Amino acid sequence: MEKTDSELIAEVLKGNSQSFEPLIVRYQPRVFATARRYARRENEVQDIVQEIFLKAFQKLSSFRGDAPFEHWLMKVAVRTCYDFLRGHQRNRESTFTDLSDTESEWLDRFAGEPKNREEDLVAARELLAKIMDGLSADERMIITLLEIEERSIREIAELTGWSLPLVKVRAFRARAQMKKILKRMTVEKYL
Amino acid sequence: MDIEKVRIGLLKAERSRVPSQDVPYAFEKRVMAHIASCPALESITDYMSVLWKAAGSCACVMVLAFVVSFGFQSDDSLGNRDLESTVFASMSQHIEDSW
Structure with missing residues (x-):
């Protein structure tokens, strides 16, 4: 036994x-x-x-x-x-020129009509990995726990040892930073 | 382009990926081999914790001595005079003898 x-x-x-x-x-x-x-x-x-x-x-x-x-x-x-x-920590700021053809195409297709084809998913994951490389350790951690693993704020606080308000603040900042990186990428692509 | 929508799309794609739970062959043996070499590390950790405890005690004694010395400052002048007369007693005796 x-x-x-x-x-x-x-x-x-x-x-x-x-x-x-x-x-x-x-x-x-x-x-x-x-x-x-x-x-x-x-x-x-x-x-x-x-x-x-x-x-x-x-x-x-x-x-x-x-x-x-x-x-x-x-x-x-x-x-x-x-x-x-x-x-x-890489904190490497990805630019549009860093994107592969498939990642760039994914952005094009997503702008048109988002689908869940397997090739789209692979390109999306690669693109996300590049965005995550531009985030700090805190931001990356919180995005992974909150948005990818879909854990609650309380769970994240217990796992990381951060206070509840700190988790919320870091989540807010991480989302804002992700959007900022994504916006820069798309601006470079479409302008 | 709606950036928030794109962001959610990217995260959704990542969520659909379930990370592999594959474990390399005999990985636990590799960890156990490292653990076997741990006792030396543990003894260093223990030694460090003893040092930190000793440092803490020293700091407490220092603070206590500081508080006591300033707490009894009013009697200090008397103490100083006593100390001074004791230290210089032999010297003044020696000078008196030589004259």
């Missing part, structure tokens, strides 16, 4: 670090999916996930057990991803 999270955690805290391995096996698919929202290169994703589990192991004594282990681990995951974004 499989041991529960609490049993495994108790064993790790007693000094049996090998008991941490089943926890990694249990939660690594979810952690990989989270990390893939923030990093595109696979080697970066693997480094982030490794960092998440190392931090979780080192801070395991701070897990109080009043919430499921998965929630606590996701907090560690989100904060590690935020550290990654801050460390790899």
Whole structure:
């Protein structure tokens, strides 16, 4: 019979670090999916996930057990991803000339009639990635959590450790910044 | 072009992508190998926490000494005189002897 999270955690805290391995096996698919929202290169994703589990192991004594282990681990995951974004902040301002032909065509088609064809989706995602590169770590984090993962303000506050008003302010600024980048791109394209 | 509509369209496209949950082969072994090399790191962390606690205690003692020294400032002149006479006692004795 499989041991529960609490049993495994108790064993790790007693000094049996090998008991941490089943926890990694249990939660690594979810952690990989989270990390893939923030990093595109696979080697970066693997480094982030490794960092998440190392931090979780080192801070395991701070897990109080009043919430499921998965929630606590996701907090560690989100904060590690935020550290990654801050460390790899590109803040590169994309211009229209940076857009590929497919991304440019997507803007044309979307201006006409937005459709959900698969090729359109791929071009839209690539275009979004370029816009996200122009955002700060805070802005990128909040857009990912609020608009892509569709989490509530309260959930985001818990995950990031930011206050509720700060989450709202950052969300407002992030949306404004996204629009600003997009506007510059389209102005360059159509003027 | 409605920028907000475009923005929502882009986000909708990204939302429809479900990130892969694929895990590289034996990834947990890689993490466990790093954890095995952690004790050294842990001992450094413990040492640092002890240092921080010691620094905190020193700061408390410093503040306490500061408060005490200024709190009893009225008696300080008397204390200073006592200290001065004690320190200079041998010197004045020596001078008296030499004369």
